Amino acid sequence: MGVPPASDILILDEAHNIDQTASDCLGTEFSHRALVRVWETLRGVEGRNCLIGSLQEIPIEQRLGVLDLIRKAEKQFHESIDWFLREILGDSSRIAVSQDTAVVGLNHFIEPISEVVAALRLVARKLLHDEVKKECEGYINRLDRIVADAKMISDLQEGAPWLLWCEEVMIRSRSHPTGVRSAAFHATPLEPGRILNEKLYPHFESSILVSATLSTGGDFSYAQERLGTAKTETLTLPSPFDYQNHLLLYTPDDLPDPVDADSYFSQVSVRIDALVDLAEGGTFVLCTSYSSLNKLYESFCQSHGLPPSTGKSRSSKKQISAFRQGDIPKERMLEEFKSAKKAVLFGAATFWQGVDVPGRDLELVIITRLPFQSPDDPVLDARIRHCRARGGNPFFHIQVPDAVMQFRQGIGRLIRSKTDRGVVAILDSRIRKKGYGKEFLASVPPCRVASHLDEVQQFFSKPHP
Structure with a gap:
């Protein structure tokens, strides 16, 4: 360096x-x-x-x-x-x-x-x-x-x-x-x-690291370890957004565990259709793998009478457009998504963060699964073994905090201004049924929580702020 x-x-x-x-x-x-x-x-x-x-x-x-x-x-x-x-x-x-x-x-x-x-x-x-x-x-x-x-x-x-x-x-x-x-x-x-701590930070009198997702459940220790900033002061500032009135977190309790893949994809596809029909604005469907992205996209196109194609599928009957990440360049896809009357974009990886779609163009973010990294990834596997060799618990010291940070980034796609409103739907039952689910729930801004579709319908039926 x-x-x-x-x-x-x-x-x-x-x-x-x-x-x-x-x-x-x-x-x-x-x-x-x-x-x-x-x-x-x-x-x-x-x-x-x-x-x-x-x-x-x-x-x-x-x-x-x-x-x-x-x-x-x-x-x-x-x-x-x-x-x-x-x-x-x-x-x-x-x-x-x-x-x-x-x-x-x-x-x-x-x-x-x-x-x-x-x-x-x-x-x-x-x-x-x-x-x-x-x-x-x-x-x-x-x-x-x-x-x-x-x-x-x-x-x-x-x-x-x-x-x-x-x-x-x-x-x-x-x-x-x-x-x-x-x-x-x-x-x-x-x-x-550790390399940043040895080679970068010492060259400055002060270093200020800023992000909306540095803490996990209010705790900065994981980010401090990752970023090499153990001896630091931390500060959490309140958000200017009215999440309590403008954000609804939908976490249904009737969906199967993602481990039961066939049943999970079948029921999640139906739930995506129902949520999109209720939403007044555009929808992001965030996936954790390209295989699940393709499967859900094709199911959505079939159920809405859309011919899966390169670029964009549009139904004149329901005035809805569907986009799939990778079919056309990202920036062009976002432009067409914003210009469509009602659009659904199926994305993975890069669409979880760094994407800004304010206003009515995006009012529903669907997170299909909690964003745990694939255990087959050699870098993650090495980090896990490295953590275990030092006496740590890699699931709670690495995998859960990593997933929570990515989860918060996904939620952050929705409310981008003081007048934005919308629903974040978590279609992974583990957030309710597993002990570590509370780590994800604790990372969500204080807002209303719903478990039934009629509550989502009531939310969208209210006048837009």
Whole structure:
């Protein structure tokens, strides 16, 4: 981490995301994605736009030698990736890997790339035109950074508070416009807060971290641990919004446990239909996985006579539009959602936070499941094992607080101004039936609570503030 510029005060907004941002910045990724773009520029695609071939001042034998090294490097890269996908990842989409596995895998890539870099340096020394020389050196620097990332991952010490993991990715390029399977290696710090505490905060006299979701049930300890701010003063300020009159929390007690998947999806689909019919404005349906998002979206389209399609489905009969995350760009989707007379948007991940739709355009937020991270995620699994090794209870020290913070972000999509009003519907019975449910309920602003649809109907029948 570089040393930040000298200053007296550091102010970080949306501070609940700082540890994830730090993990992304401090972590390292090595994949075919960056490399393939360099290869395509150097060797061209289908015999066209070949940078190496265009260097007429370089002897033809030397140019052909560089192109041959690139072809060999690509061939070895693809063979190694195929082996890794088959033998290491297998049926998994992402897994943690040992230091030895990472070293073996990455060394297959480092050596051929380094050979290409050495050959390119010899070429660059002979170039006379500054612009061409600068372009060639730019690609050398990019390859150097790719090799440095690979070495950084392979050189990490076993047992350090870092996770080495690998995932299958689909890479699209000019050579493969429809995509080709590949693998990406990652090194992710397990304690980004500790690094922030050592490398960032000491450079400032004061640090102010601001967010609407830093506390869990009024307790800041989890956020303080995550963000590396144990020795801090905390302050909770009252909201300017009248939640008591403008927000209704709907938590039905008659839905099955999400563990009973078939019954759960069937009944939740019916409940979503009923809630959308009652709402006067737009609706967000927030899901915790893309598989459940697709399943609920398709069920909704079918029940409302909407043809599932890329982009938007609209019913002239009920004057309702349905959107599915991923079908069109996010910003365009939000614009069309706001302009529709009555719209339902099915979203995951990015729609839980950082989305602002004030006014009548959004009056119902449906949270289909409590947002626990998938236990199959290798980073979460490593954090759990790390916590357990230190004598902690990972479910209550990591998984519940993480989910509560995400839950609060989801609820926060609804009331964005003093005149907004609406209903947040939690269609996960665990919030009522499990002991940890009270942690989620305690994170909701003081408001009215309902368990029956007729109460939702009464709420929406009242005049808008």
